[in-house]
Amino acid sequence: MDVSRAKFFGATMKRPLIWIDLENSPHVPFFVPIIEELERAGCEVILTARDFAQTRELVARAGLNARIIGGEWGNSTPIKSFGLLLRAIRLARRMRSRNISLSVGHGSRGLLLASKMLRIPVLELYDYEGASVGLFNRLSTYVMTPEAISFSTLEKLGLVKEKHLTYPGLKEDVYVSNFQPDDSILRELNLDPSRIIITIRPPSRTAHYRSEESFRLFDELMQLLRERDDVQIVFLPREKNHPPAPSYSASLRRSGSFIIPPTAIDGLNLLYHSDLVISGGGTMNREAAALGVPTVTIFKGPMGAVDKWLIDSRKMIAINNAEEILAMLRKRERAAIRESSATKEIIIKTILRLADRSV
Secondary structure, X not given: OOOOHHHHXXXXXXXXXXXXXXXXXXXXXXXXXXXXXXXXXOOEEEEEEOOOOOHHHHHHHHOOOEEEOOOOOOOOHHHXXXXXXXXXXXXXXXXXXXXXXXXXEEOOHHHHHHHHHHOOOEEEEOOOXXXXXXXXXXXXXXXXXXXXXXXXXXXXXXXXXXXXXXXXXXXXXXXXXXXXOOOHHHHHOXXXXXXXXXXXXXXXXXXXXXXXXHHHHHHHHHHHHOOOOOEEEEEOOOOOOOXXXXXXXXXXXXOOOEEOOOOOOOHHHHHHOOOEEEEOOOXXXXXXXXXXXXXXXXXXXXXXXXXXXXXXXXXXXEOOOHHHHHHHOOOOOOOOOOOOOHHHHHHHHHHHHXXXXXX
16 A cells, blocks of 8 residues: 555654554554554554563564563453553553654553553554443544444444544454465474364453353364364464363374464464364454354354354354364365455554644
């Protein structure tokens, strides 16, 4: 996308400073192309990140110059709240001497609170209305969501029309549209392309919307898949301190059928070369769906509008019992990647326009 700096910043020609916070692993691939375009348009971008899940490793892999501030705080609500406040204070201290035009996050609560402390205009994006979005709706200067989430739903959650902005498609379209497959991931993980490759990510144990039904279904699936000698599983832990249950992982790892990547990997390449993707909800399912990979959700919490849209569009399947997966265990033909820059362009133009208001 060719973005003219003069077009967006007019006669003032000041160099806007935009602060982006990478609070979770999915934020890294999402923001990488956005950062590149903002800098090409003449903005200065400053980055912070949280040491949570694989965020630190992905930041390093992407070559981003991000200051790591804060880490994990478990699943206790009071402790998580304390950790959030502490991180927000540390972020505010870090940014208080900077003349920031706009702060941007994808569901980053630390960035939101720090921005309010410093009176910085803040744009928060999110794509799941079932999360605790009330804070974003009340405190953000602007809120941006996929068109699939109706404003009437968000209005009930405290969002006013004047703040609301939208983009078409999925947030994953921002970076999936530029994806180039590379089969080196097969060698990197010692994957056998003749076997059925299944990438699995469990439900979250720390999310407030976690569901015990999701954990039950996940365990049943793992027990079923351990009996298959034609399957190779790539397991992507959601949290560092919650490895898979040893009752089934030990035997699978001994047989070479169960692989846990030792470091952060090229996630899109793994998904593209998978025959099936199973996840307890979240970004990975939507990435797989955007790539045209057969995708199964085992999430049993409140279903979001984006996931409903994917299911209705037959880009994702929701199952209720493990046996339903049996019909999907087969090798697949790789589909061509759909190239579209519409989502990325709208998000970038929105950020530039909002930053221009503050210059």
